[in-house]
Amino acid sequence: MLDDIGGLGKLARHCYSRWCGANEFEVDHFLDKYVVDLDKKTCTCGMFQLNAYPCCHAYAAIADRRDPIEVYIADCYKKDMYLKCYSHMIHAVPGQKEWVQTG
Ligand SMILES: [Zn+2]
Structure with a gap:
């Protein structure tokens, strides 16, 4: 069972995934049908591809293949990257009266 990241598991309950070969899956979601390529x-x-983490259709395919979902989530969403990003000092900003006047 995959972790229910961002409620994807609940949404994926309405998806029916069929393996088509290699890394491609056909996923039925209510009356629509989607093609998921897990390698790409x-x-x-x-x-x-827009969010860099799985949609509910991809989640259903990942669950079907029993892969760990973390593999399909971009590094920018992971705690290590967040901590690295904010590990440097963020300098204080003075008030507007202190700003340098420009033409
Ligand atoms: Zn999708």
Whole structure:
């Protein structure tokens, strides 16, 4: 069972995934049908490649393949990267009266 990251698991309950071979899956979601390629990290809904983390269709395919979901989430969403990004000092900013006047 995958972690229910961002409620994807709940949404994926309405998805039915079929393996098509290699890394491609056909996913039924209500009356629509989507193509997920797990190697390319794409879904024809566009959200997987746009957000850099799986959409509910990709989540269903990942669960079908029993892969760890962390593999499909971009590093920018991970705690290590967040801590690294904010590890440097953020300098204080003076008030507007202290700003240098320019032409
Ligand atoms: Zn999708």
